[in-house]
Amino acid sequence: xxxxxxxxxxxxxxxxxxxxxxxxxxxxxxxxxxxxxxxxxxxxxxxxxxxxxxxxxxxxxxxxxxxxxxxxxxxxxxxxxxxxxxxxxxxxxxxxxxxxxxxxxxxxxxxxxxxxxxxxxxxxxxxxxxxxxxxxxxxxxxxxxxxxxxxxxxxxxxxxxxxxxxxxxxxxxxxxxxxxxxxxxxxxxxxxxxxxxxxxxxxxxxxxxxxxxxxxxxxxxxxxxxxxxxxxxxxxxxxxxxxxxxxxxxxxxxxxxxxxxxxxxxxxxxxxxxxxxxxxxxxxxxxxxxxxxxxxxxxxxxxxxxxxxxxxxxxxxxxxxxx
Numbered sequence: 429x430x431x432x433x434x435x436x437x438x439x440x441x442x443x444x445x446x447x448x449x450x451x452x453x454x455x456x457x458x459x460x461x462x463x464x465x466x467x468x469x470x471x472x473x474x475x476x477x478x479x480x481x482x483x484x485x486x487x488x489x490x491x492x493x494x495x496x497x498x499x500x501x502x503x504x505x506x507x508x509x510x511x512x513x514x515x516x517x518x519x520x521x522x523x524x525x526x527x528x529x530x531x532x533x534x535x536x537x538x539x540x541x542x543x544x545x546x547x548x549x550x551x552x553x554x555x556x557x558x559x560x561x562x563x564x565x566x567x568x569x570x571x572x573x574x575x576x577x578x579x580x581x582x583x584x585x586x587x588x589x590x591x592x593x594x595x596x597x598x599x600x601x602x603x604x605x606x607x608x609x610x611x612x613x614x615x616x617x618x619x620x621x622x623x624x625x626x627x628x629x630x631x632x633x634x635x636x637x638x639x640x641x642x643x644x645x646x647x648x649x650x651x652x653x654x655x656x657x658x659x660x661x662x663x664x665x666x667x668x669x670x671x672x673x674x675x676x677x678x679x680x681x682x683x684x685x686x687x688x689x690x691x692x693x694x695x696x697x698x699x700x701x702x703x704x705x706x707x708x709x710x711x712x713x714x715x716x717x718x719x720x721x722x723x724x725x726x727x728x729x730x731x732x733x734x735x736x737x738x739x740x741x742x743x744x745x746x747x748x749x750x751x
Contacts, residue, residue, distance in 0.1 A: 430492055431499040431723070432483075432522070433716025436515030437507025437535045438560055439466050441475040443486040444713030445497075446720060450545050453490035455706060455713040456482050465592065472510035479518050486712070497526060499728075501719020504532030505740030507560070512736040520731050529728040531719040535710070536561060536742045537572055539676035541721060542714035547701035549674045555661045555689060558677030558710070559584035559599070562626065562657070563742060564664045567750060571743050575664040576624035583653055584679045586628040590649065593636055604646045605682050611647025615640050619652055624663060626656045654685045658692050665696055675702045678709040725749040 430453070435442030444455040460466070460474040487494060502519035505512060516532075523530040540554045553575075554565040562578040581589075584601060591600020617634050620627035631652060638645050661673060673693045675686060680702060690700040707714065722728070725748035 429498045429720070430490070430496050431501055431716045431720040432486070432497045433533070433712045433714070433719055434502040434515040434519050435535070435710050435712045435715045436475050436511045437503050437505070437710060438511060439471050440710040441478055441482055441515070442710055442712035442715070443482045444711055444716045445486055445490040445492060446713055446716040448720065450717065452546075452713045453492065454486040455711050456486045456489065457706065457709065457711050458482055461598070465588070465598075466508065468508040468510040471508060472514045475511060475514040479514070483518075494526065497522070497528060499529050499531060499719060499723045500526070501531040501533050501715050501722070503535045503538070503715050504734070505535065505737030507535060507738060509736065509738045512738060516734060516736050520734055524731060529723055530731060530734055531722045531728050532734055533715045533718045533722065534740050534742060534745050536563060536565065537745055538714040538718040540565060540572060540674065541718040542707050543674045543676050543701065543703050545717055546703050546707055547674065549672045549699075549701040551670055552672035552674035552701065553661060553664045553668060553670050554674045554676055555657060555680065556676045557583045557657060557679035557685070559588065561677065564624070564660050565742055566664060566668045566670060567747065568668065571745065571747055574742050575667065576626065576660040579622065579625050579627045580629045583628060583657070584677070586632050586653070587649070587679070589632055590635055594642065599678070601679060601682060604649065605684065607643050607646040608650045608684065611641070611643035611645070613640065613644040613647070614651060615644055615648040617648055617652045619656060621656050621659060624660055626660060628653065650682070650684050654688050657685070658688045661689060662692050662696065665693070665698060671698045673698055673700045675700070676708060681705050681708055721749040
């Protein structure tokens with residue numbers, strides 16, 4: 429059985445194909461060049477213009493024909509409305525033309541499920557940090573519960589805003605990471621942890637107003653924000669009594685964040701897991717695999733009920749495929 433997944437929540441168009449054994453057969457990722465930030469309509473136009481070719485590339489890489497596809501899955505939310513509508517339209521069209529089931533997938537949950545698939549993590553606490561999302565998630569009582577999250581902007585979004593103000597190309601995270609390696613002075617920035625939630629807007633304002641060396645600002649941005657996320661993740665581990673930490677989202681490719689989370693987990697006797705880079709970022713394979721799990725649990729939807737959900741909450745989804 430083959431499932432084809434469409435990812436299109438923001439600047440990334442992803443098409444991936446997985447089989448029923450959990451093998452990722454293809455995972456094509458094409459990113460809208462958001463040099464001045466993401467314009468939702470332009471991102472949607474980018475996805476539409478490249479949709480046909482990206483599907484063809486995914487089929488070729490998987491060495492499958494379109495008639496071999498058994499299930500179609502798409503990112504139903506959360507995300508930017510125009511981008512979501514574009515991939516949903518493509519998914520509906522393929523579902524109708526092929527006569528195969530359609531499944532709408534929560535983007536955040538897909539990050540967790542692909543991590544569980546490709547690592548040894550079984551029941552982890554997920555530290556999910558990307559451009560538009562920052563959450564700490566764990567399975568409890570039939571749903572993936574949000575134990576902490578950003579109250580304003582995602583960590584990746586904050587880093588991109590800082591980078592844009594200083595002429596750092598999008599995405600700014602990798603360049604900030606390199607500059608931070610040359611910094612050593614820890615500048616005092618707002619450490620905004622509120623209960624189990626975090627806030628990044630005040631840190632961004634303080635960093636933009638700092639006249640310290642750029643390397644030290646980048647160093648301090650990372651140390652402060654990563655410590656905040658590590659603290660909240662540790663508290664979630666203690667509360668849930670789980671013994672695994674899974675990292676997901678584009679920001680977790682940062683080595684310093686991985687090191688801080690791993691050190692915390694090790695000191696608590698827990699294991700840390702990180703998927704390969706191409707499965708940390710937004711991608712179609714994670715949508716395909718989660719869609720397959722949902723289909724197996726009887727969670728397919730009709731085209732009439734396949735409306736997008738730009739504000740789709742992680743804990744809105746009943747997780748029928750886990751005990």
